[in-house]
Amino acid sequence: MTATATVAGLADEVLDWRFKAIPASAWGVSVRELLASRPRLSDFGTPLLTLDAGALAANLETMAGYCASAGVGLAPHGKTTMAPALWERQIAAGAWGITLANVPQLRVGRAFGQRRLQLANALVDPIGLRWIADELDADPDFSFVSWVDSVRTVELMSGLLHAHGARRPVDVLVEIGQPGARTGARDIEEAVGIARAVAESPRLRLAGIAGYEGVVAHAASPRDLEAVSAYLRKLVALHERLTEAGLYDPSAEIVVTAGGSAFFDQVVEVLGPLASSNVNVLLRSGAYLVHDDGFYRGISPFGRSVGDSPLISAMHGWARVLSRPEPDLALLDGGKRDFPFDEGLPTPQYANGDPGPVAGASVTAVADQHTFLRLDPGSTVKVGEVVRLGLSHPCTAMDKWSLIPVFDDSSSTDPIVVDLIRTFF
Template structure:
């Protein structure tokens, strides 16, 4: 059954009955044959797990969940967190239960995962143009009147391709779309307000589509919180708001039950709420799509999140890497048994935080190979297990199909309290 929060709670609960085996690299061989629920009942600890390893922290997850929910409520905006960050239905369920408006996804494979777990409201942050995918979507919409779906378009050709594919599929319900505004140097999106208005006119002329709002992604325009980056973000959002006002004046949203204005990754959502929030009110919903807040990190987002820059209570990193020293081949160099196949590295290298049973090791990670971490200048011995701070959750969880959740990564003997299943 689908719960009020918008996901099939029975399907999520069934994850506890999955049998553990060799497919899950985080799980020790001693657990093979047990279900997830049976294994957790043995009260395993971090010491029972091997390396390399990625873990989540239950205390930090709870803190981040509550912190973001409270911030959005105070700012008067809704949140449809980007599910691509975790691709974990159990975490989506927690986000929805905490008040999230829906779940954002990025592409057709992710959408199929979401529907397999009964997601009721999905915002697809991009264009869906694949004819076979649109035929599948049309069937999903027609079979389930409670399924709410929105995607984006940024060109007249996109509109025509969607309309043709949906007509060919015999779609009964129109597909709700937002016109996406972009900016030079950004990612997708119409590059001018004039182009966006032309796309809006094309949507209104397509009987298989319904124009319900505007979308944009400001995160592609800046990579820091310096004055130039923040100015670029604010300028883009101001343009998006002006486009909304023009289209509203033109009557472009008269078929929409509610107008949707959506932007906001995990780096500048405070500015999104401030600028687009001016339009929020009866009949207009402002929705953030921040996805990294739940897991957060000890790198890129720790430095860039608005809640790290004074906009509210800071988030906490809920992910850590664990790797064992397997070689000291020369003075000052230690090799750990985790690499690019295990840990994120695209937005900064891991950094050593502590040695299990000891203190801070010092030193720095200078490189990652496929299976090894190069740690230099650290006070570690062969056999030591090092906890690593990580950067960028969006490229961390995809390396693990089952992730242990610890009661607290800071405890002397962390206990495994859950196993989170991902579907990348």
């Protein structure tokens, strides 16, 4: 079954208590039937996380257009959403494939028919590696690539694949990292040695190099941006060394990949010139589709330097006022279990569709199930009213929700639900 057909089948899923976004009145009907009834925000309880259809479409078009004009490919990091329906939209918009972070995520990708997957990690788990080998052997149209950052990793993978009797070699990219940061070889000489080990293995195929510049900086000051560029120049130097040494497998599509959602403009500037008929420069930006009203709004290249069409936050939180125990304090019914907080607290935007009552308000803390909203003592926000929240960091938002309503227009007073996005975290 194709990925599109498998995703379409999600519309037949019957709704019940497992989906915390879904009201009890909808239990027993399918996703398709609920959408046909055109439910509105007022039909759903709180807390609630939602997406906006217009923002998703605009962000998809913006990033696809940017990559096309820059001459680079896009393998969006699917871990951000873990939503096969959204992956399919990204593929339809021209994405090379989907990037994922671990074996359970890869299994979701394969269950929904994804034909080209990148694991942005090493694969040394015997159970996972044997499963991938079986997937490759069973499906000649399935393409898979993972990363390696040590000779030991190469030896483990080669030995496990040999013992399992794998028929197809596994494509790997040599990862170069940063001292004191995450995974990846710490210098170019070490990375070249790893590449030689891959080239000598009959069970692996050297298909390129990889890195992640997001480990170098978490802000966009001139000093941070130069540190990112310096790191990316190491990838260029490694690629040149491997090319000169003839270590890439001549039968492989060569991949040079970097690029999260914060510094992809620099990846294009530094790595983009490497793109050619046999070298595919791939960005892995994942947060662009959903974007946010916090961290990525401040650091995304579309907000800093690229083009005239900034990304739009497609996600919002909705929480109800439970209590106003003090003149300047309201407690909302959503908290850490519902909304992201690791890259900035939620920001109040509207109360019952009107920004006036929360003007000047701020969220000062979140507990497991409560948000602390500090108000002007004269605020008219009342117990029972619903507050719309801007959120920061989609990577820790969607994992809290297995089914997410998509509104036609999140800025309207009582928006209509036009889709329900299923996630698989």
